[in-house]
Amino acid sequence: MNTIIKAGSEQNWQQNNLFLSCNFNINCNFQCSYCINKKFRSNFNEQLSQKALYNLFSNLPLLKKDFYSFSIAGGEPSLYQHFPDVLKYMKEFFPPNKIKATWLTNGSLLHKLEEYFKDYRAYDFNLTITLHLEQMNAETYLKKLSEFKYPDMCTIKIMLEPGTLKQIDSIIEKTKNFGYKKFNVMPITINQKLYPNYTTEEIQFLETSSFNYQRLFNEYLRENQTIKKEYTRNEYNLNPELINYKGLKCLAGYNSLIISPDGAISSCYSTMKNSVCNINSDSLINYMAEYEPITCQNPWCACGTYTAIPKWNPKYSEAPNYFIKNFPK
Numbered sequence: 559m560n561t562i563i564k565a566g567s568e569q570n571w572q573q574n575n576l577f578l579s580c581n582f583n584i585n586c587n588f589q590c591s592y593c594i595n596k597k598f599r600s601n602f603n604e605q606l607s608q609k610a611l612y613n614l615f616s617n618l619p620l621l622k623k624d625f626y627s628f629s630i631a632g633g634e635p636s637l638y639q640h641f642p643d644v645l646k647y648m649k650e651f652f653p654p655n656k657i658k659a660t661w662l663t664n665g666s667l668l669h670k671l672e673e674y675f676k677d678y679r680a681y682d683f684n685l686t687i688t689l690h691l692e693q694m695n696a697e698t699y700l701k702k703l704s705e706f707k708y709p710d711m712c713t714i715k716i717m718l719e720p721g722t723l724k725q726i727d728s729i730i731e732k733t734k735n736f737g738y739k740k741f742n743v744m745p746i747t748i749n750q751k752l753y754p755n756y757t758t759e760e761i762q763f764l765e766t767s768s769f770n771y772q773r774l775f776n777e778y779l780r781e782n783q784t785i786k787k788e789y790t791r792n793e794y795n796l797n798p799e800l801i802n803y804k805g806l807k808c809l810a811g812y813n814s815l816i817i818s819p820d821g822a823i824s825s826c827y828s829t830m831k832n833s834v835c836n837i838n839s840d841s842l843i844n845y846m847a848e849y850e851p852i853t854c855q856n857p858w859c860a861c862g863t864y865t866a867i868p869k870w871n872p873k874y875s876e877a878p879n880y881f882i883k884n885f886p887k
C-alpha cells in the first residue's frame with residue numbers, strides 16, 4: 559500500500575503564502591438550477607459589512623505573510639455593495655508585488671467590472687468568467703466578451719456536458735479571436751467520480767484543453783522508498799484518489815482563510831461549520847496566534863487552492879520550515 563508522506567505544491571512548502579477564499583456577498587442575478595449557494599443563503603447575511611471588510615484588510619499585513627492570494631466569489635461578486643472599497647483597500651494595505659486577486663464572475667455584468675478595474679491595470683487582478691449557458695445563451699456571452707476591454711485578465715471556465723463538445727469548441731475558437739487565451743474546461747463529477755457518459759474524445763479533450771495550472775505533488779512511501787508524483791489539477795479531476803489526504807496534518811487555516819458574508823472565518827470548506835472567529839468583532843491576529851495544524855478528516859480535498867496547501871504525515875515528515883520557525887515546539 560502507498561502512504562502519502564508529503565503533499566501540496568513546492569511553492570507553498572517554500573513560502574508562507576496565504577490564500578483567501580472570499581464570499582463578500584452571496585446574492586446573484588442568476589438562478590442556476592445547480593447553484594450550491596441556494597442552501598447557504600438563508601444562513602447568511604447577504605453582504606459582508608463595511609466594518610468587517612476594513613477589519614480584514616487592516617489585519618492582513620500584520621500576519622506578515624510572503625504573499626496574499628485572493629479568490630473572490632459570490633453570489634455574483636460585482637453585486638457586492640463595497641466592491642470599490644475592496645480595490646481601494648488592496649491598494650492601501652499591500653504593495654502590488656505581494657498580492658494577487660481573482661474574481662469569479664458569471665460574466666453578465668462585465669461592463670460594471672470594466673469600470674471598476676480601469677484604474678488598477680498595474681495589479682495582478684484576474685477574472686474567471688464561468689459561462690452559465692442555461693441562464694445566458696452563447697450569443698449573448700460572445701457579444702459581452704467581444705466588448706470587454708481586458709481579455710488579458712480573463713480565464714473562461716466552461717462545464718463540459720456530454721454531447722456538447724462541438725459547441726464548447728466553437729465558443730473557445732470565437733473567444734480566441736477576441737483576445738482571450740486562457741480556458742478551463744471542467745468535467746462533471748458525481749460523488750468525486752467522472753460522469754459516466756463521456757466519450758473517449760471528450761475525455762481526451764478534458765485532459766489536454768485547459769490552461770496550465772500550478773503543479774501539485776504527492777510524495778509516497780513505497781517499500782521503504784520515497785516516490786514523488788507530480789500532477790495537474792485536471793489529472794486529479796479525472797482521478798480524485800490523488801487528493802485523498804485523510805489523516806494527514808494540513809496547514810489549511812494557517813495558509814488559508816474562508817471569509818463568509820456574515821464575517822465568519824474558517825480554515826477550509828470541511829471546517830466551515832465550526833468557525834471560531836468573526837471579523838465583525840474579532841481580530842485575525844488572535845485567530846492566528848492560536849493556530850494548530852488540522853488533521854484532515856475528509857476522503858478528498860475541496861478545491862484546487864486547498865490541495866496546494868502543505869500536508870504531511872507526522873510519522874515521516876515535519877511541517878514546512880517557515881511554520882516550525884514561527885511555532886517552535
Ligand code: SF4
Nearest residue numbers: 586588590593633664
Ligand atoms: S451564477 Fe453562480 S452564484 Fe449565481 S446562481 Fe449561478 S451558480 Fe449560483
Ligand code: SF4
Nearest residue numbers: 808810826854859864
Ligand atoms: S479538506 Fe481541508 S483539512 Fe483536508 S486536506 Fe483539504 S484543506 Fe486540508
